[in-house]
Amino acid sequence: MAEDLRNQSLSPLDPVVSQALAERYTVYQAVPESAESQEPALPLSHYLWILRRHALALITFVLVAAGATYIVSSRLTPMYESTATLDVDRMIPTGVIGQDANSVRAAGNDTDLFLTTQVELIQSDSVLRPVAQRLRMGAVETGKPTNDSSRVKEAPIRFAGLRVSRPPKTFILRITYRSPDPEFAAKVANAVAESYKQHLFDIRYQAATDLTGFMAKQIDELRAKMELSSEALAKFEKETDVISPEEKTNILSSRLVQLNTEYTNAQADRIRKEAAENSVQSGSFEALEVSTQGDQIRLFAQRVEEEQEKFGLIQSQYGVNHPEYKKAAAHLAEVQRQLEAMKANVAQRVAVEYKDSVNREQMLKKARDEVKDEYDSINARSFEYQSLKHDADADKALYDELNRKIKEAGINASFQNSSVRLADPARPALHPVFPRTSMNVMLAFLSSTLLGIGAIFISERLDHSLRDPEQIQRQFQTEILGSLPMVKSWRGHLPSTAGGAKHRPFFGSSTGAVNAYEEAVRTLRDSILLPNSTHRPRNLLVTSATPREGKTTTAVHLAIAHSQQKRRTLLIDGDLRRPGVYHHVGLKNEAGLSNVINDGALWRDLLVTPEGLPHLSVLPAGPPSRRAADALGETLRNVLTEASGDFDLVICDAPPLLGFAETLQLASLVDGVVVVALAGQTERNAVGSVLNNLKRLKANVIGIALNEVRTDMGERYYYYGYYGKYYSRYYKPLKD
Numbered sequence: 041m042a043e044d045l046r047n048q049s050l051s052p053l054d055p056v057v058s059q060a061l062a063e064r065y066t067v068y069q070a071v072p073e074s075a076e077s078q079e080p081a082l083p084l085s086h087y088l089w090i091l092r093r094h095a096l097a098l099i100t101f102v103l104v105a106a107g108a109t110y111i112v113s114s115r116l117t118p119m120y121e122s123t124a125t126l127d128v129d130r131m132i133p134t135g136v137i138g139q140d141a142n143s144v145r146a147a148g149n150d151t152d153l154f155l156t157t158q159v160e161l162i163q164s165d166s167v168l169r170p171v172a173q174r175l176r177m178g179a180v181e182t183g184k185p186t187n188d189s190s191r192v193k194e195a196p197i198r199f200a201g202l203r204v205s206r207p208p209k210t211f212i213l214r215i216t217y218r219s220p221d222p223e224f225a226a227k228v229a230n231a232v233a234e235s236y237k238q239h240l241f242d243i244r245y246q247a248a249t250d251l252t253g254f255m256a257k258q259i260d261e262l263r264a265k266m267e268l269s270s271e272a273l274a275k276f277e278k279e280t281d282v283i284s285p286e287e288k289t290n291i292l293s294s295r296l297v298q299l300n301t302e303y304t305n306a307q308a309d310r311i312r313k314e315a316a317e318n319s320v321q322s323g324s325f326e327a328l329e330v331s332t333q334g335d336q337i338r339l340f341a342q343r344v345e346e347e348q349e350k351f352g353l354i355q356s357q358y359g360v361n362h363p364e365y366k367k368a369a370a371h372l373a374e375v376q377r378q379l380e381a382m383k384a385n386v387a388q389r390v391a392v393e394y395k396d397s398v399n400r401e402q403m404l405k406k407a408r409d410e411v412k413d414e415y416d417s418i419n420a421r422s423f424e425y426q427s428l429k430h431d432a433d434a435d436k437a438l439y440d441e442l443n444r445k446i447k448e449a450g451i452n453a454s455f456q457n458s459s460v461r462l463a464d465p466a467r468p469a470l471h472p473v474f475p476r477t478s479m480n481v482m483l484a485f486l487s488s489t490l491l492g493i494g495a496i497f498i499s500e501r502l503d504h505s506l507r508d509p510e511q512i513q514r515q516f517q518t519e520i521l522g523s524l525p526m527v528k529s530w531r532g533h534l535p536s537t538a539g540g541a542k543h544r545p546f547f548g549s550s551t552g553a554v555n556a557y558e559e560a561v562r563t564l565r566d567s568i569l570l571p572n573s574t575h576r577p578r579n580l581l582v583t584s585a586t587p588r589e590g591k592t593t594t595a596v597h598l599a600i601a602h603s604q605q606k607r608r609t610l611l612i613d614g615d616l617r618r619p620g621v622y623h624h625v626g627l628k629n630e631a632g633l634s635n636v637i638n639d640g641a642l643w644r645d646l647l648v649t650p651e652g653l654p655h656l657s658v659l660p661a662g663p664p665s666r667r668a669a670d671a672l673g674e675t676l677r678n679v680l681t682e683a684s685g686d687f688d689l690v691i692c693d694a695p696p697l698l699g700f701a702e703t704l705q706l707a708s709l710v711d712g713v714v715v716v717a718l719a720g721q722t723e724r725n726a727v728g729s730v731l732n733n734l735k736r737l738k739a740n741v742i743g744i745a746l747n748e749v750r751t752d753m754g755e756r757y758y759y760y761g762y763y764g765k766y767y768s769r770y771y772k773p774l775k776d
Contacts, residue, residue: 090500091493098492105488106481113480118472119201120222124229125464126213126236128158151211158213159204162232165196167239171231172197175224201225202232212463222468229466237460248449255446262442266435273428292415299411303404310397317394340379347372512744515724516731519743521714522564524594525556526748561597564745568714569602569689577711577742579680579690581614583697584716585726590747591716592620595693598714603656607688610647612659614676614706615695616669619661625650632662637675643682657687669695673705680709697730707734712742719746 091098161167171177177199201218215232219225351368358365509520569576582595592615599611613621613633622629627648635641647657659679662668676692683690692710697703707713713734717727727744734741 087497090496094496098489098496101492102485102488106485109484110477110481113475113477116475117220119218119220119474120225120469120471121216121218121473122222122226122229122466122469123214123216123464124233124462124466126215126233127461127463128155128211128213129459129461130154130211155206155211155213159206161239162204162213162215162236163198163202167232167235168197168199168202170235170238171228172199175228175231177228199228199232202228215466217466218474222470226466226468230462233462233465237462240460252446252449255442255449259439259442259446262435262439266432266439269428269432269435273425273432276425276428292411296408296411296415299404299408303401303408306397306401306404310394310401313390313394313397317390340375340382344372344375344379347375509746512724512727516728516744518731518741519567521567521743521745522560523719523746523749524560524564524590526750527557557597558601561594561601564594565598565601568598568712568742577689577740578684578687579692579710579712580742581692581694581703581706581710581713582716583694583703583707583713583730585696585698585722585730587618587696589696589716589718589722591696592693593624594714594716594745594747595691596621596624599656599658599689599691600653602689602691603653606655608655608657608686610657610659610683610687610690612676612679612690612692613661614672614692614702616661616665616672616702617695617700619664621658621693622660625653625658627658627660629660629662632660633672633675633679634662634665634668636662636679637668637671638665643679669700669702672702673709676706677709697733698726704733704737707739708737710740712740714742715744716747717744719749721748 199217203216203218205214205216206212207214215229215236217225217228217232219228347368351372354362354364354368509523512518512520568580582591582598584591596611599609603609611621611625613619616634619629619632627650631641631646633643633646635646636643643659646662647659649657680690692706694703694706697707697715715727715730731741
């Protein structure tokens with residue numbers, strides 16, 4: 041349908057309209073399609089303007105938030121905080137005597153775990169309950185409320201104002217308590233620290249007591265076992281008739297070695313004497329010399345040789361009968377007899393010595409065998425003795441060690457080591473830590489400011505209505521022709537030019553708001569006509585996206601403003617469904633454009649000139665008719681063609697474009713289309729849909745006119761406030 045209308049508008053019967061549409065088609069072809077979809081980023085000044093526009097609300101919100109915070113903080117009960125500092129020294133020995141006196145707990149990789157455990161232990165019920173009972177404090181009960189008083193008493197105790205912290209990379213624990221009474225806060229912090237130290241001692245003492253009790257039970261069993269092993273050892277010693285088989289074995293071993301040595305020597309001596317005895321029995325003189333009596337025999341042998349030499353000399357000197365000879369012979373014979381006797385004696389002695397050596401050898405052998413048998417016997421039972429002795433010694437050592445441990449545990453249990461020390465006791469605070477009124481007010485000021493700014497930007501982001509002209513131009517690539525200010529006196533009823541139009545052709549009022557509206561209409565007129573002075577549009581269509589956006593009011597006053605320049609102006613009410621032009625100009629809607637369509641009446645005969653506006657002609661809509669609205673396009677095309685020679689400008693008021701088909705027909709016939717939108721109310725999507733439909737028809741959209749603009753809607757609207765002041769001060773209305 042739109043294509044048919046466009047083809048009709050380019051028919052040879054209407055060369056003026058065809059030329060205008062051709063120009064519009066050329067203009068729209070020059071605009072790239074991608075430019076419509078691009079939305080440049082908003083400048084920083086836009087966000088600053090948004091903040092200035094909502095400055096009053098933002099300041100009010102911030103002041104209310106800060107004031108409320110100040111009032112609430114001032115009414116809160118002051119809280120004082122005191123801190124007791126504990127020094128945890130893991131290098132202190134855990135006991136007085138024994139291994140605990142020398143052992144030191146090294147600070148390894150478990151430092152964080154250890155201190156975290158201590159922090160939880162300080163906040164435990166076992167530490168806090170004695171403090172609560174001593175200071176008669178109230179406790180924070182965990183779990184659901186219950187009516188059972190016994191359960192309430194046994195419920196875990198927690199202090200609401202207690203906080204335990206640990207500075208990083210230190211062995212310091214800080215016990216902090218808050219209370220309205222500074223002295224009570226310090227007292228509680230110190231009491232918790234002392235209760236914690238006492239609790240550590242109680243835990244260690246209880247552990248030592250449990251350990252002592254356990255060891256006491258074990259020591260009775262060890263005593264009985266030790267007595268049995270000692271009795272078995274004594275019985276074995278009694279049976280072996282030795283106190284220590286090991287020592288007896290060592291003695292026998294030494295004696296056996298000695299007997300073996302003596303027996304070996306006896307064997308060697310017996311063999312030697314046996315050889316001597318055998319030699320003596322053979323009768324050789326050499327055997328006698330090697331015997332034990334050989335020295336005496338050699339002496340007598342030398343003596344015999346000497347006597348023989350002397351006898352030989354005497355024999356050579358004396359005769360046989362000489363006394364000297366006889367004396368020497370007798371002496372030699374005596375010496376030889378003694379030698380023989382000595383030989384016999386030596387042989388007898390050698391035999392006796394041999395016999396003695398044989399007897400001694402046999403005796404040593406017998407003694408050695410006896411000692412060896414005894415050694416083997418004792419050595420065989422030594423293993424049994426060693427086992428019994430080892431068991432007895434082990435039981436006795438374990439008994440002694442356990443007895444010593446019991447005594448050490450008893451002594452160490454009573455020793456309160458100083459591994460946890462109260463390094464800095466808590467003292468009453470001079471100033472309260474809560475509430476910090478100045479800080480709270482500052483935080484409330486900052487947070488409310490950020491929250492307010494965020495809410496402003498979010499509300500602006502969620503607001504999809506038309507407000508800022510620059511944003512509209514960037515988004516729709518369309519000019520903003522003008523901005524019509526809001527006139528509060530028009531709310532709830534339509535403005536009218538009737539009455540007083542003789543001297544005040546608009547509304548007969550001299551209020552500042554109305555005069556500002558008049559100036560805005562004149563600006564809109566010039567924005568439409570002046571830029572195209574050589575090809576000024578001869579006919580205009582004024583429409584909107586939805587009803588009640590002020591299109592009729594804008595069209596009427598735009599026509600009046602043009603006629604005030606003494607230019608012939610025709611105002612056509614093309615809204616045949618809901619006409620409204622007649623009401624604005626003070627006419628009756630008895631006949632009009634619907635009669636031209638339905639009855640074939642001449643449109644020139646139905647023109648009306650409002651009072652006081654000689655250059656303005658109005659063609660009312662006539663009685664409402666849906667049938668006439670369907671045939672409006674062809675009739676209006678003829679009217680525009682005929683009126684182009686009689687009037688300088690034809691302005692047509694059309695129905696809203698969304699939902700009414702005839703508006704598209706009319707848009708394809710006119711030289712330009714002006715879209716009216718309510719500032720701050722009309723949705724951007726609706727206007728975008730209208731502009732897209734018009735561009736598809738290649739209609740010449742001159743721009744958008746924003747209606748009911750307030751000064752807080754944009755940076756360009758602030759001057760509207762000055763119009764009213766200016767006119768109210770310098771303009772005096774004429775009186776009839």
